[in-house]
Amino acid sequence: MITITDKHNCCGCSACVQACPKQCISFEEDEQGFRYPLVDKAACVDCGLCEKVCPVLNAGEPRHPLAVYAAINPNEEIRRESSSGGIFTALAEAVLDESGVVFGARFNDQWEVVHAYTESKEGLAPFRGSKYVQSRVGETYRQAKAFLQQGRKVMYTGTPCQIAGLKRYLGKEYDQLLTVDVVCHGVPSPLVWRNYLRDITANNLSQIASINFRDKSTGWKNYSVKICGQEETPFVNESYRKNPFMQVFLKDFCLRPSCHTCPAKSGKSGSDLTIADFWGINDPDWDDDKGTSLILVHTCQGQQSLDSCNIPKKQTSYEDAISHNPSIEKSVAENKFISLFWQQYYNDGLNNIQSLLDKTKPSIINRLHRKIRRLI
Ligand SMILES: Cc1cc2nc3c(=O)[nH]c(=O)nc-3n(C[C@H](O)[C@H](O)[C@H](O)COP(=O)(O)OP(=O)(O)OC[C@H]3O[C@@H](n4cnc5c(N)ncnc54)[C@H](O)[C@@H]3O)c2cc1C
Ligand code: SF4
Ligand code: SF4
Numbered sequence: 395m396i397t398i399t400d401k402h403n404c405c406g407c408s409a410c411v412q413a414c415p416k417q418c419i420s421f422e423e424d425e426q427g428f429r430y431p432l433v434d435k436a437a438c439v440d441c442g443l444c445e446k447v448c449p450v451l452n453a454g455e456p457r458h459p460l461a462v463y464a465a466i467n468p469n470e471e472i473r474r475e476s477s478s479g480g481i482f483t484a485l486a487e488a489v490l491d492e493s494g495v496v497f498g499a500r501f502n503d504q505w506e507v508v509h510a511y512t513e514s515k516e517g518l519a520p521f522r523g524s525k526y527v528q529s530r531v532g533e534t535y536r537q538a539k540a541f542l543q544q545g546r547k548v549m550y551t552g553t554p555c556q557i558a559g560l561k562r563y564l565g566k567e568y569d570q571l572l573t574v575d576v577v578c579h580g581v582p583s584p585l586v587w588r589n590y591l592r593d594i595t596a597n598n599l600s601q602i603a604s605i606n607f608r609d610k611s612t613g614w615k616n617y618s619v620k621i622c623g624q625e626e627t628p629f630v631n632e633s634y635r636k637n638p639f640m641q642v643f644l645k646d647f648c649l650r651p652s653c654h655t656c657p658a659k660s661g662k663s664g665s666d667l668t669i670a671d672f673w674g675i676n677d678p679d680w681d682d683d684k685g686t687s688l689i690l691v692h693t694c695q696g697q698q699s700l701d702s703c704n705i706p707k708k709q710t711s712y713e714d715a716i717s718h719n720p721s722i723e724k725s726v727a728e729n730k731f732i733s734l735f736w737q738q739y740y741n742d743g744l745n746n747i748q749s750l751l752d753k754t755k756p757s758i759i760n761r762l763h764r765k766i767r768r769l770i
Protein backbone atom coordinates (compact mmCIF):
# COMPACT_ATOMS: atom_id res chain seq x y z
CA MET A 395 0.00 0.00 0.00
CA ILE A 396 1.24 3.49 -0.87
CA THR A 397 2.48 5.44 2.13
CA ILE A 398 4.16 8.79 1.61
CA THR A 399 6.78 9.32 4.29
CA ASP A 400 8.94 11.70 2.26
CA LYS A 401 7.18 14.16 -0.04
CA HIS A 402 10.08 14.06 -2.49
CA ASN A 403 8.84 10.57 -3.37
CA CYS A 404 5.48 11.53 -4.81
CA CYS A 405 5.06 13.59 -7.96
CA GLY A 406 1.25 13.63 -7.62
CA CYS A 407 0.56 11.83 -10.90
CA SER A 408 -2.48 10.06 -9.39
CA ALA A 409 -1.75 6.70 -11.08
CA CYS A 410 -2.25 5.01 -7.70
CA VAL A 411 -5.58 6.77 -7.10
CA GLN A 412 -6.91 5.75 -10.51
CA ALA A 413 -5.59 2.18 -10.34
CA CYS A 414 -6.88 1.21 -6.90
CA PRO A 415 -9.59 -1.46 -7.41
CA LYS A 416 -11.21 -0.55 -4.08
CA GLN A 417 -11.12 3.20 -4.79
CA CYS A 418 -9.82 3.65 -1.30
CA ILE A 419 -7.13 6.25 -2.13
CA SER A 420 -8.08 9.89 -1.92
CA PHE A 421 -5.98 12.88 -2.85
CA GLU A 422 -5.43 15.38 -0.04
CA GLU A 423 -3.98 18.86 -0.50
CA ASP A 424 -1.14 19.73 1.88
CA GLU A 425 -0.26 23.13 3.35
CA GLN A 426 1.71 24.05 0.22
CA GLY A 427 -1.23 23.25 -2.05
CA PHE A 428 0.15 20.00 -3.50
CA ARG A 429 -1.94 16.83 -3.50
CA TYR A 430 -0.79 13.52 -2.00
CA PRO A 431 -2.51 10.13 -1.86
CA LEU A 432 -4.05 8.98 1.40
CA VAL A 433 -5.20 5.36 1.79
CA ASP A 434 -8.29 4.37 3.72
CA LYS A 435 -6.62 1.42 5.47
CA ALA A 436 -9.90 -0.16 6.52
CA ALA A 437 -10.95 -0.55 2.88
CA CYS A 438 -7.53 -1.55 1.48
CA VAL A 439 -7.15 -5.22 0.51
CA ASP A 440 -3.37 -5.01 0.19
CA CYS A 441 -3.35 -5.94 -3.51
CA GLY A 442 -0.19 -3.85 -4.14
CA LEU A 443 -1.47 -2.31 -7.37
CA CYS A 444 -0.89 1.26 -6.16
CA GLU A 445 2.80 0.50 -5.66
CA LYS A 446 3.05 -1.32 -8.99
CA VAL A 447 1.84 1.71 -10.97
CA CYS A 448 3.84 4.35 -9.10
CA PRO A 449 6.43 5.99 -11.40
CA VAL A 450 8.59 6.99 -8.44
CA LEU A 451 8.83 3.47 -7.01
CA ASN A 452 9.38 2.14 -10.56
CA ALA A 453 11.45 4.82 -12.29
CA GLY A 454 12.39 4.15 -15.92
CA GLU A 455 15.86 4.12 -17.43
CA PRO A 456 17.36 7.31 -18.94
CA ARG A 457 17.33 7.35 -22.76
CA HIS A 458 19.43 9.25 -25.26
CA PRO A 459 17.14 10.58 -28.02
CA LEU A 460 17.21 8.87 -31.42
CA ALA A 461 17.03 12.27 -33.15
CA VAL A 462 16.79 15.96 -32.24
CA TYR A 463 15.05 18.69 -34.25
CA ALA A 464 14.30 22.39 -34.28
CA ALA A 465 10.82 23.03 -35.70
CA ILE A 466 8.39 25.85 -36.36
CA ASN A 467 4.66 25.61 -36.97
CA PRO A 468 4.08 27.52 -40.25
CA ASN A 469 0.67 28.74 -39.02
CA GLU A 470 1.68 32.12 -37.55
CA GLU A 471 -1.45 32.53 -35.45
CA ILE A 472 -1.04 29.13 -33.82
CA ARG A 473 2.64 29.78 -33.21
CA ARG A 474 1.78 33.12 -31.54
CA GLU A 475 -0.70 31.38 -29.23
CA SER A 476 1.81 28.63 -28.39
CA SER A 477 4.64 29.02 -25.90
CA SER A 478 7.41 27.72 -28.14
CA GLY A 479 7.22 26.93 -31.88
CA GLY A 480 3.72 25.42 -31.80
CA ILE A 481 4.73 21.80 -32.36
CA PHE A 482 2.15 20.57 -29.85
CA THR A 483 -0.72 21.74 -32.10
CA ALA A 484 0.87 20.33 -35.26
CA LEU A 485 1.18 16.87 -33.66
CA ALA A 486 -2.29 17.06 -32.14
CA GLU A 487 -3.96 18.07 -35.42
CA ALA A 488 -2.42 15.06 -37.17
CA VAL A 489 -3.90 12.78 -34.49
CA LEU A 490 -7.33 14.44 -34.77
CA ASP A 491 -7.20 14.01 -38.56
CA GLU A 492 -7.21 10.27 -37.86
CA SER A 493 -10.29 10.59 -35.61
CA GLY A 494 -8.08 10.46 -32.54
CA VAL A 495 -8.37 12.01 -29.09
CA VAL A 496 -5.92 14.52 -27.57
CA PHE A 497 -5.28 14.97 -23.84
CA GLY A 498 -3.62 18.08 -22.40
CA ALA A 499 -3.65 20.68 -19.64
CA ARG A 500 -6.15 23.56 -19.61
CA PHE A 501 -7.75 26.01 -17.17
CA ASN A 502 -11.10 25.15 -15.57
CA ASP A 503 -13.69 27.78 -14.65
CA GLN A 504 -11.80 28.56 -11.42
CA TRP A 505 -8.57 29.12 -13.40
CA GLU A 506 -7.06 26.00 -11.87
CA VAL A 507 -5.03 23.80 -14.22
CA VAL A 508 -6.55 20.40 -15.00
CA HIS A 509 -6.07 17.64 -17.55
CA ALA A 510 -8.86 17.07 -20.06
CA TYR A 511 -9.37 15.74 -23.60
CA THR A 512 -10.70 16.97 -26.91
CA GLU A 513 -11.82 15.32 -30.13
CA SER A 514 -11.88 18.54 -32.19
CA LYS A 515 -9.31 21.04 -33.50
CA GLU A 516 -11.22 23.95 -31.89
CA GLY A 517 -10.86 22.09 -28.60
CA LEU A 518 -7.06 22.33 -28.86
CA ALA A 519 -7.02 26.09 -28.16
CA PRO A 520 -7.36 25.80 -24.35
CA PHE A 521 -4.46 23.30 -24.27
CA ARG A 522 -2.18 25.70 -26.11
CA GLY A 523 0.38 27.59 -24.04
CA SER A 524 2.31 26.55 -20.94
CA LYS A 525 0.51 26.90 -17.63
CA TYR A 526 3.11 27.14 -14.90
CA VAL A 527 1.09 25.39 -12.20
CA GLN A 528 0.79 21.69 -11.40
CA SER A 529 -2.12 20.32 -13.38
CA ARG A 530 -4.57 17.80 -11.90
CA VAL A 531 -4.62 14.58 -13.90
CA GLY A 532 -8.06 13.67 -12.52
CA GLU A 533 -9.64 10.68 -14.27
CA THR A 534 -7.77 11.14 -17.54
CA TYR A 535 -5.65 7.95 -17.34
CA ARG A 536 -8.88 5.93 -17.07
CA GLN A 537 -10.41 7.90 -19.94
CA ALA A 538 -7.33 7.42 -22.14
CA LYS A 539 -7.38 3.67 -21.46
CA ALA A 540 -11.06 3.46 -22.41
CA PHE A 541 -10.38 5.22 -25.75
CA LEU A 542 -7.41 2.94 -26.42
CA GLN A 543 -9.52 -0.13 -25.72
CA GLN A 544 -12.03 1.13 -28.30
CA GLY A 545 -9.14 1.18 -30.80
CA ARG A 546 -9.03 4.99 -31.01
CA LYS A 547 -5.75 6.82 -31.57
CA VAL A 548 -4.78 8.75 -28.41
CA MET A 549 -2.22 11.52 -27.92
CA TYR A 550 -1.52 12.20 -24.25
CA THR A 551 0.59 15.24 -23.33
CA GLY A 552 1.91 16.42 -19.98
CA THR A 553 4.93 16.68 -17.75
CA PRO A 554 7.38 13.75 -17.81
CA CYS A 555 6.08 12.39 -14.48
CA GLN A 556 2.49 12.49 -15.78
CA ILE A 557 3.54 10.49 -18.84
CA ALA A 558 5.50 8.06 -16.64
CA GLY A 559 2.39 7.66 -14.44
CA LEU A 560 0.17 7.04 -17.48
CA LYS A 561 2.52 4.39 -18.87
CA ARG A 562 2.72 2.57 -15.52
CA TYR A 563 -1.06 2.82 -15.15
CA LEU A 564 -1.67 1.32 -18.60
CA GLY A 565 0.84 -1.44 -17.91
CA LYS A 566 1.22 -2.36 -21.59
CA GLU A 567 2.16 -0.72 -24.89
CA TYR A 568 -0.55 0.39 -27.32
CA ASP A 569 0.32 0.97 -30.99
CA GLN A 570 -2.25 3.79 -31.24
CA LEU A 571 -0.88 5.73 -28.26
CA LEU A 572 1.38 8.73 -28.79
CA THR A 573 2.86 10.18 -25.59
CA VAL A 574 4.45 13.63 -25.63
CA ASP A 575 6.04 15.24 -22.58
CA VAL A 576 7.35 18.76 -22.14
CA VAL A 577 10.82 19.46 -20.81
CA CYS A 578 9.97 20.39 -17.24
CA HIS A 579 11.67 22.89 -14.96
CA GLY A 580 9.23 21.87 -12.19
CA VAL A 581 5.67 22.76 -11.22
CA PRO A 582 4.81 25.59 -8.84
CA SER A 583 2.25 25.37 -6.07
CA PRO A 584 -1.47 25.53 -7.01
CA LEU A 585 -2.04 27.28 -3.66
CA VAL A 586 0.35 30.13 -4.47
CA TRP A 587 -1.32 30.43 -7.89
CA ARG A 588 -4.86 30.47 -6.47
CA ASN A 589 -3.99 33.14 -3.89
CA TYR A 590 -2.11 35.21 -6.47
CA LEU A 591 -5.22 35.31 -8.69
CA ARG A 592 -7.40 36.21 -5.70
CA ASP A 593 -5.04 39.08 -4.85
CA ILE A 594 -4.99 40.62 -8.31
CA THR A 595 -8.77 40.36 -8.77
CA ALA A 596 -9.76 41.39 -5.23
CA ASN A 597 -11.11 37.87 -4.72
CA ASN A 598 -13.32 37.84 -7.79
CA LEU A 599 -11.90 35.26 -10.18
CA SER A 600 -14.97 35.43 -12.40
CA GLN A 601 -13.66 38.76 -13.72
CA ILE A 602 -10.78 37.00 -15.46
CA ALA A 603 -11.26 36.50 -19.20
CA SER A 604 -7.88 35.09 -20.25
CA ILE A 605 -4.48 34.14 -18.87
CA ASN A 606 -1.28 33.86 -20.86
CA PHE A 607 1.93 32.93 -19.03
CA ARG A 608 3.91 33.35 -22.24
CA ASP A 609 2.57 36.37 -24.13
CA LYS A 610 4.92 36.92 -27.07
CA SER A 611 4.06 40.54 -27.90
CA THR A 612 7.33 41.48 -26.17
CA GLY A 613 9.14 38.59 -27.87
CA TRP A 614 9.52 34.84 -27.33
CA LYS A 615 12.62 35.23 -25.20
CA ASN A 616 11.51 38.28 -23.23
CA TYR A 617 7.92 37.08 -22.82
CA SER A 618 5.28 38.70 -20.65
CA VAL A 619 2.60 37.43 -18.31
CA LYS A 620 -0.78 38.75 -19.41
CA ILE A 621 -4.00 38.36 -17.43
CA CYS A 622 -7.03 40.11 -18.93
CA GLY A 623 -10.49 40.87 -17.59
CA GLN A 624 -13.54 42.28 -19.37
CA GLU A 625 -12.16 45.85 -19.17
CA GLU A 626 -9.61 47.18 -21.61
CA THR A 627 -6.82 47.47 -19.02
CA PRO A 628 -5.44 44.04 -18.17
CA PHE A 629 -4.99 42.94 -14.55
CA VAL A 630 -1.41 42.02 -15.34
CA ASN A 631 0.79 42.76 -18.35
CA GLU A 632 4.43 42.64 -17.39
CA SER A 633 7.71 40.97 -18.21
CA TYR A 634 8.09 37.55 -16.59
CA ARG A 635 11.16 38.98 -14.86
CA LYS A 636 8.96 41.44 -12.95
CA ASN A 637 5.94 39.23 -12.29
CA PRO A 638 5.94 38.05 -8.63
CA PHE A 639 4.39 34.63 -9.39
CA MET A 640 6.93 33.91 -12.13
CA GLN A 641 9.75 35.20 -9.93
CA VAL A 642 8.99 32.77 -7.10
CA PHE A 643 8.48 29.96 -9.64
CA LEU A 644 11.76 30.55 -11.46
CA LYS A 645 13.67 31.04 -8.20
CA ASP A 646 12.39 27.57 -7.19
CA PHE A 647 10.73 28.74 -3.99
CA CYS A 648 7.46 26.90 -4.43
CA LEU A 649 8.04 23.84 -6.63
CA ARG A 650 6.63 20.46 -5.73
CA PRO A 651 9.30 18.74 -3.58
CA SER A 652 9.55 15.84 -6.09
CA CYS A 653 10.73 18.34 -8.75
CA HIS A 654 14.05 18.52 -6.92
CA THR A 655 14.54 14.78 -7.38
CA CYS A 656 12.56 14.25 -10.56
CA PRO A 657 11.89 10.59 -11.39
CA ALA A 658 11.07 11.13 -15.07
CA LYS A 659 13.55 13.48 -16.81
CA SER A 660 16.19 12.36 -19.32
CA GLY A 661 13.69 10.27 -21.25
CA LYS A 662 12.89 8.16 -18.16
CA SER A 663 9.20 8.96 -18.65
CA GLY A 664 9.00 6.50 -21.56
CA SER A 665 7.43 9.17 -23.84
CA ASP A 666 7.62 8.94 -27.64
CA LEU A 667 8.54 12.62 -28.00
CA THR A 668 9.75 15.38 -25.70
CA ILE A 669 9.03 18.99 -26.70
CA ALA A 670 10.52 22.21 -25.36
CA ASP A 671 11.71 25.71 -26.14
CA PHE A 672 14.82 25.67 -28.30
CA TRP A 673 16.59 28.19 -26.08
CA GLY A 674 19.96 29.15 -27.52
CA ILE A 675 19.14 28.09 -31.09
CA ASN A 676 22.13 29.44 -32.85
CA ASP A 677 20.78 29.85 -36.36
CA PRO A 678 19.14 33.09 -37.60
CA ASP A 679 17.07 31.12 -40.15
CA TRP A 680 15.37 29.33 -37.25
CA ASP A 681 15.14 32.17 -34.73
CA ASP A 682 12.87 35.15 -35.44
CA ASP A 683 12.05 35.54 -31.72
CA LYS A 684 8.52 34.28 -32.35
CA GLY A 685 9.22 30.84 -30.89
CA THR A 686 11.16 27.77 -31.97
CA SER A 687 10.37 24.27 -30.73
CA LEU A 688 12.90 21.68 -29.69
CA ILE A 689 11.89 18.07 -30.29
CA LEU A 690 13.60 15.02 -28.86
CA VAL A 691 12.53 11.81 -30.61
CA HIS A 692 12.67 8.72 -28.41
CA THR A 693 10.84 6.08 -30.46
CA CYS A 694 10.09 5.12 -34.08
CA GLN A 695 6.41 5.81 -33.35
CA GLY A 696 7.45 9.35 -32.27
CA GLN A 697 9.48 9.85 -35.46
CA GLN A 698 6.55 8.67 -37.64
CA SER A 699 4.12 11.03 -35.90
CA LEU A 700 6.51 13.94 -36.32
CA ASP A 701 7.03 13.16 -40.01
CA SER A 702 3.28 12.83 -40.54
CA CYS A 703 2.59 16.39 -39.41
CA ASN A 704 4.69 17.74 -42.22
CA ILE A 705 6.14 20.92 -40.68
CA PRO A 706 9.49 22.55 -41.46
CA LYS A 707 12.16 21.05 -39.22
CA LYS A 708 15.93 20.93 -39.05
CA GLN A 709 17.92 18.09 -37.52
CA THR A 710 20.45 19.13 -34.90
CA SER A 711 22.53 17.59 -32.11
CA TYR A 712 21.61 16.64 -28.55
CA GLU A 713 24.59 18.71 -27.35
CA ASP A 714 23.06 21.81 -28.99
CA ALA A 715 19.75 21.09 -27.31
CA ILE A 716 21.05 20.49 -23.82
CA SER A 717 23.56 23.37 -23.72
CA HIS A 718 20.84 25.96 -22.99
CA ASN A 719 18.24 23.67 -21.48
CA PRO A 720 19.59 21.87 -18.42
CA SER A 721 16.03 20.94 -17.35
CA ILE A 722 16.11 18.18 -19.98
CA GLU A 723 18.28 16.15 -17.64
CA LYS A 724 18.76 17.91 -14.33
CA SER A 725 16.38 18.57 -11.47
CA VAL A 726 16.73 22.03 -10.00
CA ALA A 727 18.52 22.23 -6.66
CA GLU A 728 16.51 23.14 -3.59
CA ASN A 729 16.72 26.86 -2.91
CA LYS A 730 18.22 27.23 0.55
CA PHE A 731 15.61 29.87 1.38
CA ILE A 732 12.57 27.63 0.74
CA SER A 733 11.55 27.43 4.43
CA LEU A 734 12.01 31.16 4.79
CA PHE A 735 9.86 31.67 1.70
CA TRP A 736 6.97 29.60 3.12
CA GLN A 737 7.27 31.27 6.51
CA GLN A 738 7.06 34.68 4.90
CA TYR A 739 4.36 33.50 2.45
CA TYR A 740 1.98 32.36 5.20
CA ASN A 741 2.36 35.74 6.92
CA ASP A 742 2.37 38.09 4.01
CA GLY A 743 1.64 36.29 0.72
CA LEU A 744 3.74 37.51 -2.18
CA ASN A 745 3.89 41.05 -0.74
CA ASN A 746 7.40 42.13 0.17
CA ILE A 747 8.90 39.18 -1.66
CA GLN A 748 11.56 41.40 -3.18
CA SER A 749 13.93 41.26 -0.19
CA LEU A 750 13.91 37.45 -0.35
CA LEU A 751 14.49 37.53 -4.10
CA ASP A 752 17.43 39.90 -3.60
CA LYS A 753 19.04 37.38 -1.25
CA THR A 754 19.11 34.81 -4.02
CA LYS A 755 20.58 37.10 -6.68
CA PRO A 756 23.82 35.54 -7.96
CA SER A 757 26.92 37.59 -7.20
CA ILE A 758 28.80 39.28 -10.05
CA ILE A 759 31.48 36.57 -9.80
CA ASN A 760 28.87 33.80 -10.10
CA ARG A 761 27.26 35.52 -13.07
CA LEU A 762 30.65 35.84 -14.75
CA HIS A 763 31.36 32.15 -14.07
CA ARG A 764 28.05 31.19 -15.64
CA LYS A 765 28.75 33.29 -18.73
CA ILE A 766 32.20 31.77 -19.18
CA ARG A 767 30.80 28.24 -18.71
CA ARG A 768 28.19 28.95 -21.41
CA LEU A 769 30.79 30.32 -23.80
CA ILE A 770 32.98 27.24 -23.28
C1 LIG B 1 5.44 23.45 -15.87
C2 LIG B 1 6.22 23.53 -17.16
C3 LIG B 1 7.61 23.70 -17.11
C4 LIG B 1 8.35 23.78 -18.32
N1 LIG B 1 9.72 23.92 -18.26
C5 LIG B 1 10.42 24.02 -19.41
C6 LIG B 1 11.85 24.19 -19.39
O1 LIG B 1 12.48 24.26 -18.33
N2 LIG B 1 12.51 24.27 -20.60
C7 LIG B 1 11.83 24.20 -21.78
O2 LIG B 1 12.47 24.30 -22.84
N3 LIG B 1 10.50 24.02 -21.84
C8 LIG B 1 9.78 23.93 -20.68
N4 LIG B 1 8.42 23.74 -20.74
C9 LIG B 1 7.79 23.45 -22.03
C10 LIG B 1 7.48 24.67 -22.88
O3 LIG B 1 7.08 25.74 -22.05
C11 LIG B 1 6.33 24.36 -23.87
O4 LIG B 1 5.22 23.87 -23.15
C12 LIG B 1 6.66 23.31 -24.87
O5 LIG B 1 7.81 23.68 -25.57
C13 LIG B 1 5.51 23.10 -25.87
O6 LIG B 1 5.33 24.26 -26.59
P1 LIG B 1 4.54 24.31 -27.99
O7 LIG B 1 4.80 25.66 -28.56
O8 LIG B 1 4.84 23.12 -28.80
O9 LIG B 1 3.03 24.14 -27.59
P2 LIG B 1 2.12 24.86 -26.53
O10 LIG B 1 0.81 25.02 -27.13
O11 LIG B 1 2.76 26.03 -25.92
O12 LIG B 1 2.10 23.74 -25.40
C14 LIG B 1 1.01 23.17 -24.88
C15 LIG B 1 1.42 21.84 -24.29
O13 LIG B 1 1.87 22.01 -22.95
C16 LIG B 1 1.09 21.19 -22.10
N5 LIG B 1 0.96 21.87 -20.82
C17 LIG B 1 0.71 23.17 -20.60
N6 LIG B 1 0.68 23.42 -19.28
C18 LIG B 1 0.90 22.25 -18.65
C19 LIG B 1 0.93 21.84 -17.28
N7 LIG B 1 0.78 22.71 -16.29
N8 LIG B 1 1.16 20.54 -17.02
C20 LIG B 1 1.30 19.64 -18.01
N9 LIG B 1 1.30 19.96 -19.32
C21 LIG B 1 1.08 21.25 -19.62
C22 LIG B 1 -0.24 21.04 -22.83
O14 LIG B 1 -0.93 19.90 -22.41
C23 LIG B 1 0.24 20.93 -24.26
O15 LIG B 1 0.71 19.64 -24.51
C24 LIG B 1 7.67 23.67 -19.56
C25 LIG B 1 6.28 23.53 -19.58
C26 LIG B 1 5.55 23.45 -18.41
C27 LIG B 1 4.07 23.26 -18.47
S1 SF4 C 1 -2.97 -1.97 -1.92
FE1 SF4 C 1 -4.61 -2.20 -3.46
S2 SF4 C 1 -6.49 -1.81 -2.33
FE2 SF4 C 1 -4.84 -1.06 -1.05
S3 SF4 C 1 -4.68 1.07 -1.54
FE3 SF4 C 1 -3.23 0.02 -2.87
S4 SF4 C 1 -4.38 -0.41 -4.73
FE4 SF4 C 1 -5.87 0.14 -3.17
S1 SF4 D 1 3.87 9.38 -7.58
FE1 SF4 D 1 1.83 9.02 -8.42
S2 SF4 D 1 1.47 6.82 -8.14
FE2 SF4 D 1 3.24 7.37 -6.85
S3 SF4 D 1 2.33 7.80 -4.86
FE3 SF4 D 1 2.43 9.75 -5.91
S4 SF4 D 1 0.44 9.98 -6.92
FE4 SF4 D 1 0.64 7.84 -6.35
Ligand code: SF4
Pocket residue numbers: 405553554555556578579580581650652653654655656657658659
Ligand atom coordinates in the same frame (compact mmCIF):
# COMPACT_ATOMS: atom_id res chain seq x y z
S1 SF4 E 1 10.15 18.29 -12.55
FE1 SF4 E 1 9.74 16.11 -12.69
S2 SF4 E 1 8.51 15.66 -10.86
FE2 SF4 E 1 8.39 17.87 -11.19
S3 SF4 E 1 6.53 18.13 -12.42
FE3 SF4 E 1 8.29 18.05 -13.81
S4 SF4 E 1 8.36 15.92 -14.40
FE4 SF4 E 1 7.11 15.99 -12.57
